[in-house]
Amino acid sequence: MAIEVRTASALGFCFGVRRAIEMVEAAADEQGPIDSLGSIVHNPVVAERLQRRGVGIVPGFAGVTSPRVAITAHGAGPEVYRTATSGKLDLVDTTCPIVARAQRAARRLVNSGFKVIIFGDEQHPEVRGVLAWTRGRGVVLADAADPVEIPRRKVALLSQTTKSQHAFTDFVARFLELHIDRINEVRVINTTCPETEDRYEAARELAREVDLMIVIGGRNSANTGKLAGTCRAAGVETYQIEREDEIQRGWLEGRRVVGVTAGASTPDESVTAVVRRIKQLDPTARRKEDTARAG
Ligand code: SF4
Known part of the structure; x- marks a missing residue:
């Protein structure tokens, strides 16, 4: 039987991250390049995509080269607002509500x-x-x-x-x-945040139903690390990956049901790519193909 892949009922981008990305993309399209003060999301796939749209990431004001800056969904202290105002920079404030x-x-x-x-x-x-x-x-x-x-x-x-x-x-x-x-x-x-809570709960539930969990998200995303920890605590073997090409065929040997979840900074396309990759690497499906070819 081919491996069944189940995705968590709540996973990936939270409302705050989705909103922040939409805001900076719209501002970059309408007004031109933006420097984000820190990562909009801790995910390399999204960071590359934003870079192509004109949203650069700088660690602080010292690295700013464009006339507008973005505050990430994580928010910032009052001094950041003061510095932007005194530097006459346009501010795209994506602080999550x-x-x-x-x-x-x-x-x-x-x-x-x-x-x-x-x-x-x-x-x-x-x-x-x-x-x-x-x-x-x-x-x-x-x-x-x-x-x-x-x-x-x-x-x-x-x-x-x-x-x-x-x-x-x-x-x-x-x-x-x-x-x-x-x-x-x-x-x-x-x-x-209720969104985070929903993701932990959905991961915990799914982890109890499957033979293996794959958690997608940036390695520097604390939230993704905690999701992986939640799955391990539920007693299931768990791998944390950033991209689908990190999945190893050996992980899937002997599995019947594989669960997939993703941190709050993971885009939908990464989840789709991981599910597709698991199906491609499924040793059972390959064995069936080989038997059919031999027949
Ligand atoms: S508080 Fe954080 S995790 Fe929750 S919706 Fe906002 S950005 Fe997302």
């Missing part, structure tokens, strides 16, 4: 006297952006047990959008367990 909501919450809460604590990875551009809106009155914790000062006994807890709700719930519970004696007031703002 869900990230923008977290930024507004951070700003509002510090204005109300809260210490803002962001559960996440301090190196992640989205987290750096949200932190910048706290104007020095926020901190990023990767773990609830990390040391933190709570000077005014008012604490607000936010999450990096791509953290799972489960992880954020655990973080909040542990944080309160450790620090409740130093706190009078707590606000918990659930800034996790």
Whole structure:
């Protein structure tokens, strides 16, 4: 029997990334070249396509050569807006509305006297952006047990959008367990992203039904790495790839059902190409062809 390929019920580009790509492509078509401050998506296939449309990627303002710059879906801090304005650069702001909501919450809460604590990875551009809106009155914790000062006994807890709700719930519970004696007031703002949650859940469900999982996405995409980790945690052999030509025939030997999912930065065409490649490499289908030829 030929290998059956199943794709996750939610996979690939999230709403925020789709929107960001459409915005920069439309702006490049209408107004000319744009320099994006960082990667619009952590995916080499999309980065190449955007480059051909006139959207370059620069690490910061020092590398900007065009009269317009784009802020990615991950968002940015207030200083980026100020620099763009003072440099008289046109701004294409593709900040995802869900990230923008977290930024507004951070700003509002510090204005109300809260210490803002962001559960996440301090190196992640989205987290750096949200932190910048706290104007020095926020901190990023990767773990609830990390040391933190709570000077005014008012604490607000936010999450990096791509953290799972489960992880954020655990973080909040542990944080309160450790620090409740130093706190009078707590606000918990659930800034996790439902799109991300749907992808983890769909990957987990699919991983339970298949013999092998293939997860597509950029190697530097944290979200793709976490999807692969979710599949492995469900107990299924899992490979993370960027392109369909990385799939090895040996991976498919003896498999009946192969599952495919993709990180939030993976375009639909990469998913289609991977499914096609699995079918091409299917050892069962090849054996049938050989038998037919021999017959
Ligand atoms: S993962 Fe969620 S928060 Fe992040 S860009 Fe996509 S839709 Fe927005």
